Amino acid sequence: MKYLQNFSNLAYPLVRNNPLRSWPKTKNISSRNFFIVLIISFLGCSVFADTLEVCSSCEYTSVSEAIAKAKDGDEVLVKGGVYSEGNILVDKSILLKGIDDPILDGKDQSGLLTITANGVTIEGFVIQNVGTSYLKDRAGIKVDKAKNFIIRNNRLLNTFFGIYLANSSDGLVANNKLVGQAVEEMSSANAIHIWYCKRITVEDNLVRQHRDGIYLEFVDNSLIRRNTSEDNLRYGLHFMFSNNDNYFHNVFRRNGAGVAVMFSKKINMWNNVFEYNWGKASYGLLLKEIYDADIKNNAFRENTIGILVEGSTRINYLQNDFISNGWAIKISGGCLDNVISENNFLSNTFELSLKASVNNNTFDGNFWSDYNGYDLDRDGIGDVPYRPVKLFNYIVNQTPEAMVLLRSLFVDIINFSEKVSPVFTPENVIDNQPAMKQIDNTSESLSLKTH
Amino acid sequence: MFKILKYSFFDLVRSRWTYIYCAFYFLFTLSLLWLSNDLSKVTISLMNVILVLVPLIATMFGIMYYYNSREFTELLLAQPIKRTSIFIGQYFGVALSLSGSLLVGVGVPFLLYGIFGSGQIWNFLTLLMVGVFLSFIFSAIAFFIALKNENRIKGFGLGILVWLFLAVIYDGIFLLLLAVFSDYPIEGFAMGASMFNPIDLSRILILLKLDISALMGYTGAVFQKFLGTSMGMVASITILFAWVALPVWRIKRVALRKDF
Numbered sequence: 001m002k003y004l005q006n007f008s009n010l011a012y013p014l015v016r017n018n019p020l021r022s023w024p025k026t027k028n029i030s031s032r033n034f035f036i037v038l039i040i041s042f043l044g045c046s047v048f049a050d051t052l053e054v055c056s057s058c059e060y061t062s063v064s065e066a067i068a069k070a071k072d073g074d075e076v077l078v079k080g081g082v083y084s085e086g087n088i089l090v091d092k093s094i095l096l097k098g099i100d101d102p103i104l105d106g107k108d109q110s111g112l113l114t115i116t117a118n119g120v121t122i123e124g125f126v127i128q129n130v131g132t133s134y135l136k137d138r139a140g141i142k143v144d145k146a147k148n149f150i151i152r153n154n155r156l157l158n159t160f161f162g163i164y165l166a167n168s169s170d171g172l173v174a175n176n177k178l179v180g181q182a183v184e185e186m187s188s189a190n191a192i193h194i195w196y197c198k199r200i201t202v203e204d205n206l207v208r209q210h211r212d213g214i215y216l217e218f219v220d221n222s223l224i225r226r227n228t229s230e231d232n233l234r235y236g237l238h239f240m241f242s243n244n245d246n247y248f249h250n251v252f253r254r255n256g257a258g259v260a261v262m263f264s265k266k267i268n269m270w271n272n273v274f275e276y277n278w279g280k281a282s283y284g285l286l287l288k289e290i291y292d293a294d295i296k297n298n299a300f301r302e303n304t305i306g307i308l309v310e311g312s313t314r315i316n317y318l319q320n321d322f323i324s325n326g327w328a329i330k331i332s333g334g335c336l337d338n339v340i341s342e343n344n345f346l347s348n349t350f351e352l353s354l355k356a357s358v359n360n361n362t363f364d365g366n367f368w369s370d371y372n373g374y375d376l377d378r379d380g381i382g383d384v385p386y387r388p389v390k391l392f393n394y395i396v397n398q399t400p401e402a403m404v405l406l407r408s409l410f411v412d413i414i415n416f417s418e419k420v421s422p423v424f425t426p427e428n429v430i431d432n433q434p435a436m437k438q439i440d441n442t443s444e445s446l447s448l449k450t451h
Numbered sequence: 452m453f454k455i456l457k458y459s460f461f462d463l464v465r466s467r468w469t470y471i472y473c474a475f476y477f478l479f480t481l482s483l484l485w486l487s488n489d490l491s492k493v494t495i496s497l498m499n500v501i502l503v504l505v506p507l508i509a510t511m512f513g514i515m516y517y518y519n520s521r522e523f524t525e526l527l528l529a530q531p532i533k534r535t536s537i538f539i540g541q542y543f544g545v546a547l548s549l550s551g552s553l554l555v556g557v558g559v560p561f562l563l564y565g566i567f568g569s570g571q572i573w574n575f576l577t578l579l580m581v582g583v584f585l586s587f588i589f590s591a592i593a594f595f596i597a598l599k600n601e602n603r604i605k606g607f608g609l610g611i612l613v614w615l616f617l618a619v620i621y622d623g624i625f626l627l628l629l630a631v632f633s634d635y636p637i638e639g640f641a642m643g644a645s646m647f648n649p650i651d652l653s654r655i656l657i658l659l660k661l662d663i664s665a666l667m668g669y670t671g672a673v674f675q676k677f678l679g680t681s682m683g684m685v686a687s688i689t690i691l692f693a694w695v696a697l698p699v700w701r702i703k704r705v706a707l708r709k710d711f
Contacts, residue, residue, distance in 0.1 A: 395626070401637055402630070404674070408502075
């Protein structure tokens with residue numbers, strides 16, 4: 001089976017008719033063929049694909065040998081078995097495919113696959129035992145200055161860095177399973193580490209027990225979706241200096257902290273689940289110095305702090321569910337123009353904590369399970385405004401040791417008296433239109449499904 | 452002593468108030484379990500009620516029982532029975548019947564719910580243990596107050612005052628001190644102060660079991676480090692025992708010297 005592979009555009013990976021053969025016959029080149037020819041001549045690497053097989057009884061017995069013999073556009077099929085060849089350099093545009101789960105084993109000594117060519121596809125491998133290094137960024141699969149790569153259906157076990165993408169663009173990392181054995185932050189690395197990249201899609205992966213689940217630094221216009229990131233030491237997902245990115249439908253569970261978004265702009269966070277990030281310094285979502293983000297339809301369940309916000313401006317928090325968190329949202333100074341609306345706050349120990357003296361954030365139209373006002377005109381909006389910051393909340397901000405008095409009768413009494421006549425709690429932190437009934441957010445059904 | 456204990460106990464077990472007290476806990480726990488499927492939520496709600504109601508009811512009940520059985524006590528005093536066995540027997544009768552009502556009222560709904568199948572069994576047992584301790588502590592204090600005061604109004608007033616002090620005012624003063632000295636490292640003080648109030652100590656024991664310690668940050672870590680260990684558990688149970696032993700010892704002394 002021979003066909004032409006076109007690596008320049010992922011949308012047309014296979015072109016079945018051969019434009020080279022048709023070139024001399026037809027004077028009138030159709031516009032589509034012309035386009036393809038143009039791309040091929042531009043790349044200057046049109047090839048007929050060969051299939052090279054690697055196994056203990058095949059023509060090639062080692063993966064690197066087969067790759068050395070391969071041309072751009074070839075397929076290298078690696079059959080079941082254990083291959084311990086150290087670091088394998090993939091410097092040609094090939095499809096490297098594992099059949100019956102071939103194992104690439106680094107024996108704790110080296111990284112395993114390094115991709116430096118454009119248009120490489122890696123699929124179906126078990127990659128294991130990279131080993132900790134304090135000097136080199138060893139990785140199970142490393143992509144360096146490459147474009148249009150696909151990494152899918154692999155299992156990476158006990159790798160230092162799992163998948164490491166650097167200076168690359170237009171790649172897809174899909175349906176991989178990365179399980180590490182991280183014990184402490186110092187001697188562990190990230191499962192999917194992306195650095196200086198553009199237009200990367202990371203989807204349907206399972207990452208577990210690394211330092212950070214998915215780490216992005218200087219990564220723009222990328223999409224992270226339907227991943228599950230759990231039991232990581234530091235963050236489930238970590239953005240640094242990355243702009244215009246989206247993450248949808250992910251689950252972050254039992255991480256040191258769910259997601260950290262730092263120094264970034266225009267990040268959309270929709271339909272994610274943040275749960276059981278519980279511990280003394282844990283939170284579901286950390287926002288630090290970010291602008292213009294959109295946090296919508298997420299579920300936050302049983303996190304010590306649902307969302308911790310520091311110095312973040314123009315953020316919309318819409319239609320999220322906050323269930324049984326220690327603090328649902330904790331906002332410290334320098335946060336301006338945030339809109340918190342149509343969220344459900346259900347049995348959180350503290351609903352909102354606000355340290356700033358200046359506040360122009362709005363909190364209208366949420367459902368608060370602690371609200372006990374009435375609705376005489378029956379329009380679904382409570383007639384009495386709700387103050388989400390309680391007196392005890394204010395006291396705990398001033399003297400953290402006072403937390404010892406949580407749930408004591410005295411605290412209930414002072415909270416009640418403050419509610420009747422507010423003196424200490426901030427005047428303008430108020431929901432003027434509290435909902436009477438729980439708002440029907442889609443995130444809840446989602447979170448129940450993934451639970 | 453055991454004869455008098457038995458007599459007081461069965462006298463009280465036949466009393467209407469014991470049944471009402473027991474039925475209240477039974478219905479309350481049952482409805483909580485009915486409404487919420489989350490056992491830790493139920494434990495927290497129950498804790499709120501037990502920490503307020505058990506001391507209050509035990510104080511009131513203890514004082515009331517002493518004053519009401521005064522004539523019977525005088526009759527007993529005329530018999531050749533040791534004074535301490537009369538009063539200590541009566542006290543244990545009251546304390547046992549109160550904690551019995553609590554155990555039955557809270558325990559039976561949990562048993563029906565199937566507590567042994569869930570991971571909440573230790574939290575639940577801590578809650579019951581704390582409830583029983585509080586019953587013993589506050590009925591002892593009540594007996595002591597009643598013995599000291601012939602005047603019923605004064606006795607009731609003092610009882611309510613002691614309850615109010617330990618349940619509310621103590622925390623207020625505590626919070627005030629925390630706020631005033633917030634610039635100093637006061638975790639040690641915070642822990643010491645809360646260990647010397649049986650209600651606070653009980654509350655913190657349960658909250659630490661329910662993993663609220665993560666909310667408390669550094670202070671929580673200090674508490675968890677001490678109370679979370681078996682050493683801390685032994686220490687806090689010792690303090691609770693001391694809270695029972697001290698008033699009982701006072702009852703004995705007062706009873707021996709009192710002129711009837």
